[in-house]
Amino acid sequence: MSVDNKFIERIEALEMRIAYQDQTIDDLNQTIAKQWAEFDKLQREIAKLYAQMEEMDNSGGGEVDERPPHY
Template identity: 45%
Template sequence: MSDDGARIDRLEMRLTEQDRAIEDLNRTITEQWRIIDRLTRQVAVLTEHVEEAAARSDPRGAPEPPPPHY
């Protein structure tokens, strides 16, 4: 019987450790999604700025000629 009690104790400890690990992973993933969302919005804003700047610099929409070293 003591083996069963020790086994149950080990399983309960293991379950507690796994619960803690899952909570840590969940917090990490949630924070990463917040960062990804913020960065995605920043990239969208920067893309819009670049497109606006390109449209203002060349109103005809012609591609920029290659640099002289080509």
């Protein structure tokens, strides 16, 4: 095998590795974007729950130690 053929094979192998790496990077970017979207959604939901809890505390609705009427 000549020197030129070896270089061509090495270049082709590198090009193939780069193509796989590019695909992997794209897949990882999509995964991270989905995770951030889910994280943002969960943060908004937690903020809503905190607001609801604060509203319940401020309205005086229901003491935690209060017994239900059937006791």
